[in-house]
Amino acid sequence: MKSLKPRRLGSKVVALGIATAASVAMLSACSSDGGSSGNGQVNLVVAPVLPGATADALKTLDTRVKEFEKKNPDIHVKAIEYQWTASTFAAELAGGTLPDVFNVPFTDSKTLANNGQLADITTPFKQTSTADKWNKNVLNVATGDNGKIYGIPWGPYAMALSYNRDIFTQAGLDPDKPPTTLDEIEADAKTIAEKVPGVAGYMQMTKDSTGGWNLATSTYALGGRLESTGSDGKVTVKTDNDQTKQSLAWLKKLRWGDNSMGSNFLWDWSGINQGFASGKIAMYMSGSDVIGSLMQANGFDPSKYGVTTYPIDTSDSKAGILSGGNVDVVNVKDTPEQIAAAVKWIDFYRTQPQVNESDAVTLAKSNKAGNQAVNAPTLPLFDKATWQQYQTWIKPYANIPAGNVKPFNDGIFSQTIVPEPPAHTQDLYAALDSVVQAVLTDKNADVDTLLKGVDTKIQALIDADAKK
Numbered sequence: 001m002k003s004l005k006p007r008r009l010g011s012k013v014v015a016l017g018i019a020t021a022a023s024v025a026m027l028s029a030c031s032s033d034g035g036s037s038g039n040g041q042v043n044l045v046v047a048p049v050l051p052g053a054t055a056d057a058l059k060t061l062d063t064r065v066k067e068f069e070k071k072n073p074d075i076h077v078k079a080i081e082y083q084w085t086a087s088t089f090a091a092e093l094a095g096g097t098l099p100d101v102f103n104v105p106f107t108d109s110k111t112l113a114n115n116g117q118l119a120d121i122t123t124p125f126k127q128t129s130t131a132d133k134w135n136k137n138v139l140n141v142a143t144g145d146n147g148k149i150y151g152i153p154w155g156p157y158a159m160a161l162s163y164n165r166d167i168f169t170q171a172g173l174d175p176d177k178p179p180t181t182l183d184e185i186e187a188d189a190k191t192i193a194e195k196v197p198g199v200a201g202y203m204q205m206t207k208d209s210t211g212g213w214n215l216a217t218s219t220y221a222l223g224g225r226l227e228s229t230g231s232d233g234k235v236t237v238k239t240d241n242d243q244t245k246q247s248l249a250w251l252k253k254l255r256w257g258d259n260s261m262g263s264n265f266l267w268d269w270s271g272i273n274q275g276f277a278s279g280k281i282a283m284y285m286s287g288s289d290v291i292g293s294l295m296q297a298n299g300f301d302p303s304k305y306g307v308t309t310y311p312i313d314t315s316d317s318k319a320g321i322l323s324g325g326n327v328d329v330v331n332v333k334d335t336p337e338q339i340a341a342a343v344k345w346i347d348f349y350r351t352q353p354q355v356n357e358s359d360a361v362t363l364a365k366s367n368k369a370g371n372q373a374v375n376a377p378t379l380p381l382f383d384k385a386t387w388q389q390y391q392t393w394i395k396p397y398a399n400i401p402a403g404n405v406k407p408f409n410d411g412i413f414s415q416t417i418v419p420e421p422p423a424h425t426q427d428l429y430a431a432l433d434s435v436v437q438a439v440l441t442d443k444n445a446d447v448d449t450l451l452k453g454v455d456t457k458i459q460a461l462i463d464a465d466a467k468k
Helices: 004-015 056-070 086-093 104-113 122-126 138-140 165-168 184-196 210-221 242-257 268-279 289-299 336-355 357-369 384-397 402-414 425-441 447-467
Strands: 040-051 075-081 101-103 152-164 227-229 233-238 281-285 305-309 321-330
Touching: 040 056, 040 336, 056 075, 056 336, 056 357, 075 138, 075 336, 101 104, 101 336, 104 138, 104 152, 104 321, 104 357, 122 336, 138 210, 138 305, 138 321, 152 165, 152 336, 165 184, 165 305, 184 242, 184 281, 210 281, 210 425, 233 289, 233 447, 242 425, 268 289, 289 305, 305 402, 321 336, 336 357, 336 384, 357 384, 425 447
Parallel strands: 040 075, 040 101
Antiparallel strands: 101 321, 152 281, 152 305, 152 321, 227 233
């Protein structure tokens, strides 16, 4: 997905904001003046969220910063708004205007690490209490090819199927028994479209790179891949594959055969969230944590929300669910003292609420008070036992009915997690948008030709990189 686009962050766009409205400012200076104030105190500039955090989120982080500084009196934290983008990163790195701690998406962290553009945090990371508990599939996105650690993942999600429980009931369907196969999604979508006029039974995103993102998900779920990496490291693009064609054929059937996808076929992440929240869409594919944004940005009532795992082809050993998320990383120009302090901050702010009861409860209380999702379903950072313990801690403050997210939570541990395509991810997704749109708007769309065109376009970009 597009770097730090709202769909990547889901509920994190509005969660865990920055210190106070008065202290919020866009970064205008380099990271912390070398890290020392001259009295032994280490200074950190951290960037937990994107510009535009809500007042409730600002209040939450103000409390968290104070708690951290109380526990670590030798570290001073200044929290700012900042959005990392690939297009400006090199200039910011060269100009010394990066924060000490900033956030990058799963799709970019390993490349930045291998390029030597992130600080090696291996030593202080191994000193954290959770170093040996990590879900290896998740930690891998922050691990360089040299085996060293260059960041701490947080907020990982798996793609999932969100559905409106009220609409299911109106259509005579059982909201506690969501579809578990593509055939069942199709059948339920057709029923909804027939029995609840004006509602699209099922919809996928189609523009601003989201169409390719969703298509990648359905391709993975059938056992396919959009790119492959050879033993020599060369990446080959192959969207013109059987699984991608099967995914598009399925969409074509829903659209042209069943007429269950409504009449609007141009949806980006925020648009489809609004369409779902307003009752125009009954089911759609998105990150498992999207309920947080639905509540904050769209005022959606979580009692109406249902989420389940997106169906994968269990007969294919390569089938899996696409995942994504965020990685907190450290400025490569930081001093060893800053790097150590930065890891303490990331561990405190991102990780400890998952493994420390006091931190988990404090954050859950703050999020509930700010109408932020407390128990949004995510891809677990650690093992199942750790996840279950965390759920026990936050249960008294949960603001999403447990039964509504149970289908996803019950199923996610049995799904294989697959990372996004490794090379020119956003260019690939953007190119596939037009293919998805064509299938939904042109009954005779030539899928083979369209996919071959995508392969040629993106392969040229990858090959050009190899010549640099």
